[in-house]
Amino acid sequence: MSDELHEEIRAAVGAILKGRDSQDDFDRSLWKDLCDTGFHLLGVPEEIGGSGGGLRDLAVVVDLLAFHGARVPVAESAFLAGWLLARAGLSIPDGVVVASIDQARVHRRDGLRLSGRVRTPWGRHAGHVVTTAHDGNVVVSPVSAVERQENLAGEPRDVVVLDNVEVTAVAPVGVEPDEILHRGALVRAVQLAGAARAVLASARRHVAQREQFGRPLARFQAVQQHLAALAAEVTAMRVSADAAVLAVEASDRGAAIAVAAAKATTSAGAHVVAGIGHQLHGALGYSAEHALGAATTRLWSWREEFGNESYWHDRLAAAEGSVWSVVTGGDR
Amino acid sequence: MTSTIDLVAHRHSTAEHELRDEVRQFLGDQRAAGAFRPRCDAWMTAADPAFSRLLGSRGWVGMTLPGRYGGHDRTPLERFVVVEELLAAGAPVAAHWIADRQMAPSILRNGTEAQRQRYLPGIVKGECFFAIGMSEPDAGSDLAAVRTRAVETPRGWEITGTKLWTTGAHFAHAIVVLARTDGTPGDRHTGLSQFVVDLPHQAVEIRPIVTIDGEHHFNEVVFDRAVVPADALLGDRGAGWRQVIAELGHERSGPERFLSTFPLLEAWAAQTSDDPVAAREVGRLTARAWTLRQLSLAVAADLAAGRSPEVAAALVKDLGSRFEGDVVETVRRVAGAEPRRGADGLAGLLADGVLHSPAFTLRGGTNEVLRSVVARGLGVR
Incomplete structure (x- = not known):
């Protein structure tokens, strides 16, 4: 987008x-x-x-x-x-x-x-x-x-x-509870991806500015590797949410699968992102005064709302057809 | 400084959907006829020249090449659809894999008209196979440290050096070699060039490297003052590094970077429906595969739009290759099946998966190297 x-x-x-x-x-x-x-x-x-x-x-x-x-x-x-x-x-x-x-x-x-x-x-x-x-x-x-x-x-x-x-x-419309669940899962997936991006942005700033042992944290390979893993997960969350929004907007055949997969991915990603995010920020990020907590507490909350990853994993497992047909989601 | 790696989800066209149906139908028929048995890592290990020829006759090899070279003028995203269907099915595509994925686009972009005429029509037919000579004994992740040397002589180029881990060189019709033409190894990225060397060649020795799965997929390729014609140079002299880097986007983000163990997942899922623990794991892996596919597709769309998303490709490969190992470990742990080399069904697929798993996060750039590419892309290196 x-x-x-x-x-x-x-x-x-x-x-x-x-x-x-x-x-x-x-x-x-x-x-x-x-x-x-x-x-x-x-x-x-x-x-x-x-x-x-x-x-x-x-x-x-x-x-x-x-x-x-x-x-x-x-x-x-x-x-x-x-x-x-x-x-x-x-x-x-x-x-x-x-x-x-x-x-x-x-x-x-x-x-x-x-x-x-x-x-x-x-x-x-x-x-x-x-x-x-x-x-x-x-x-x-x-x-x-x-x-x-x-x-x-x-x-x-x-x-x-x-x-x-x-x-x-x-x-009189006839809205099923499952439709509300999917709609809520979709919006939380978008929000989770947004909050995850905030963690990444904050981490990038922090490791560039904060110096320890005489150099910026960003100069440490261990920190770089963490940051790359964080960026990967954030990108996965974002693209999955984007793809689900795209599928729902177009009323694709695979829209429900897309929402399930996106909520599962963003919910599961919350742990990775919050974990690496806090690790990179050190004790500073644990203070309520730091903005990081606003993002990570949202990640920890939103991942549970409208079905956590296990819920959606079960739904995906129960979907019709081979794994591959689910993965390719029939977006038409 | 952007706050994330820029990737945009791609939505398939009708033509892409129709093509998928066609390929799926074909693969179903082939499997039913016993033409192949699904294998893990089939793109690296399952070479079947007859099957490659068959795919060529269907128009599914070198599909993006222009018609004047026998190609089919298909889009990169149509190729993506065909390739991912082949991989998910575990079809034997290793024989033509490198030619189709890398060398066809590279020769089209960098080659002379004569080189295009010479190699591309055969690639499209699924009859001309390639190997790539990149890694060396002292140049693994650090590719710029290559020592293989090409010296210009009145007879042509004289190449001397040793390439390692060269996939499929023992059945390839040609090998593309990265060699130093100018300067010294200390010059790193400058002074490297690419050559196309026809195989077999009397001064090129191909020795098998047997891996821990007991099989022969890789080779040590020794060039002992091997003379090739002057027109074997691919692209510009000294532009080898740039040309290799340009291929990386294609090499790193394709669906083979998350689908290597997919046939194992599919076989396992088909027999787990009654077990809630197994079902949940299938669902977890399904969600992950769905997302990785969206990522891989988004990179493909970026490539198709003419961009070169090197950082995004590195990121996708890091995630995708870890997923391939996750599939193996999950099936092993939950199914409780014992791997058996060469066995039918789950036991055989599991054996392939376990024994190949070290390769997933090594080949095409180790994940640590990929992560430093990502870190550099984020501006912290």
């Missing part, structure tokens, strides 16, 4: 990201700037209130936000909620809207009501949650009660408690 449009997106979002140092779990000022420029809903059709553009355009933004450890829910709003709403043909409500991982139950009492406890990343900061009912219908409702939980990176991983909440909008 290196054509001109994507370079422009990268430059524009990069400019917005410059000089942020919010310590809150939600960077409201960044979010506002993203909303003002429309980057928070890139890849979501304009007809429902999105900013238009394709999935790859959105992936560029999500990747960059992950690279910077940005504390904003673009993955949850555009990639997940926006996708669900587009599938349902429902317009995007005002304010922060995120998607739940779990299904809820719809019943009729003074109109349509929604009940259930649904895991919802960023739920505490959302005005609305998009969820699916047990029949696969896509439902929009306000967020009232939230049980707060966090992942290892301190990102909100809340449970939204829906207790007879009045439904804002509903559409």
